Amino acid sequence: MITIEKGDGIMEIKFQYNKDYIEKVKTIKGCFWHPNEKYWSFPNDEGIVEKILSAFSGEDICLAFALEKFDALKIELISRKYSPKTIKSYLYYNRELVNFAGKPSFSINESDIKNYLVYLVEKKDVSASTLNIVVSALKFYYLTILNKNFVYEIKRLKKDKKLPLVLSQEEVSGILSSVSNIKHKAILMLMYSAGLRVSEVVKLKVEDIDDERRLISIKGAKGRKDRITILSDVAFNTLKKYLIENQPDKWLFPGATNNHLNTRSVQKIFSAACKEAGVLKEASVHTLRHFFATHRLESGVDLRYIQELLGHKSSKTTASIETAHPKKR
Numbered sequence: 591m592i593t594i595e596k597g598d599g600i601m602e603i604k605f606q607y608n609k610d611y612i613e614k615v616k617t618i619k620g621c622f623w624h625p626n627e628k629y630w631s632f633p634n635d636e637g638i639v640e641k642i643l644s645a646f647s648g649e650d651i652c653l654a655f656a657l658e659k660f661d662a663l664k665i666e667l668i669s670r671k672y673s674p675k676t677i678k679s680y681l682y683y684n685r686e687l688v689n690f691a692g693k694p695s696f697s698i699n700e701s702d703i704k705n706y707l708v709y710l711v712e713k714k715d716v717s718a719s720t721l722n723i724v725v726s727a728l729k730f731y732y733l734t735i736l737n738k739n740f741v742y743e744i745k746r747l748k749k750d751k752k753l754p755l756v757l758s759q760e761e762v763s764g765i766l767s768s769v770s771n772i773k774h775k776a777i778l779m780l781m782y783s784a785g786l787r788v789s790e791v792v793k794l795k796v797e798d799i800d801d802e803r804r805l806i807s808i809k810g811a812k813g814r815k816d817r818i819t820i821l822s823d824v825a826f827n828t829l830k831k832y833l834i835e836n837q838p839d840k841w842l843f844p845g846a847t848n849n850h851l852n853t854r855s856v857q858k859i860f861s862a863a864c865k866e867a868g869v870l871k872e873a874s875v876h877t878l879r880h881f882f883a884t885h886r887l888e889s890g891v892d893l894r895y896i897q898e899l900l901g902h903k904s905s906k907t908t909a910s911i912e913t914a915h916p917k918k919r
Contacts, residue, residue, distance in 0.1 A: 593652045594642060600631040601638050614645045639694050651692055660684055660695070663731050675789075680727040687728060695731070700740040703728055757877060761869050768866035774859045776825075776832040777843055777851075780806070782878040783825035788853045794842040796833075801826065 592611065593604045605611050615621050618641050620632045632638050643651070660681055667677045688695055690709060691702040710716045710724060732738040757765075762782060769775040781791050790808050798807040804821040821829075841850040860875035 591650050591652055592646055594639070596634065597631065599634055601634050601642065602629050602631050603642065604629045611646070611649075618642060618645050640697055643693060643697070660731070662735050666735060667730075679723055680730060683724045683727040684731050696736065698732065698738075703732075757869070757871065757873065761867070762878070764867040765860075765863045765869055769859070769863050771859075772828070772832045772835055773843065774863070776829045777856060778860060778863065778875075778878060779825040779828045780821075781856075781875065783822040784819045785879050786819070787879060788856050788875050792843060792851045792853055792856060794850075795840060796838055796842050799829070799842065801830070 591605065593602075595602045595604070603615060615630050618632060618638075620635075620638075622631050624631060632642070663684060664677065664681060667680060672680070684695065687698065687703065687706050690706050691698055693702070707721065707724065710721060716724075732740075766775065766778055766782065769778060777791055780786055780794075781788065784806050786806075786808070793810075794806070794808075798809065799821065800807070801821075804823070804826060806819050806821050808817050808819060810816065838844055843851045845851040845855070857875045860873075860878070864871075864873060
């Protein structure tokens with residue numbers, strides 16, 4: 591096994607004593623042997639990694655480039671105001687590709703990317719939606735930052751078509767009724783009654799609630815768009831009780847620190863509520879937002895109005911809910 595690592599201004603090569611390896615190292619200009627640390631090094635000049643890989647072609651190489659920071663990618667994503675979640679995902683999958691391929695990003699080619707995607711499907715069993723995120727992450731970096739035209743050929747997959755989870759209004763009511771903690775109840779009530787994403791409900795501020803007009807202001811939602819959605823009387827009564835008892839300052843639902851509650855905590859709250867209500871279906875907290883739309887469709891509310899409340903960019907997204915749950919005749 592040959593290990594190639596980045597040092598302080600140098601590229602380090604480590605391996606057990608091997609006469610053939612030593613001869614190959616010496617063919618690369620600039621090599622230097624460190625007898626005490628027992629490794630070879632080269633000035634970390636442009637193209638040095640490719641020269642090393644070429645010299646050791648066909649050998650078992652571990653390229654420790656998890657340290658590659660992708661600073662240019664991060665800066666570009668931030669400058670375009672991508673969400674922290676998207677930035678984290680894009681950086682993660684680009685680092686994973688480098689580790690998988692065993693070479694730095696500037697040496698990655700189309701074959702490396704396709705092999706990585708095959709690996710994710712066959713070995714990691716990722717979903718089509720996750721794979722599309724990976725493709726987007728890699729395309730953004732290799733096309734936008736590195737100007738590698740080969741990524742044009744990498745196609746996104748059609749999303750998996752799964753049967754929708756169906757919960758009745760009685761089941762949703764049972765889930766909400768099973769929650770005794772007033773803060774937890776207020777969170778779930780708002781998600782269901784206002785069609786909020788979990789990332790939206792945790793970032794609500796006290797000032798975002800308009801109790802006089804019964805409206806909620808969602809700021810910087812998905813796609814960096816603001817929107818207004820409704821605050822039902824039932825949800826407002828629960829929220830009012832919560833506000834009186836807890837008197838939050840900045841964040842409507844503060845967490846353990848001075849920041850807002852995290853999304854994982856909300857998922858745990860919902861899972862506990864489902865268990866308490868005896869609902870054994872595999873539902874996520876996003877189910878509440880989904881059934882905000884479903885139950886209003888069943889009540890005859892106009893699809894376009896629901897689209898506005900949900901903040902869907904395309905009417906097709908909202909219409910897919912209608913297809914999955916047609917109105918009862």
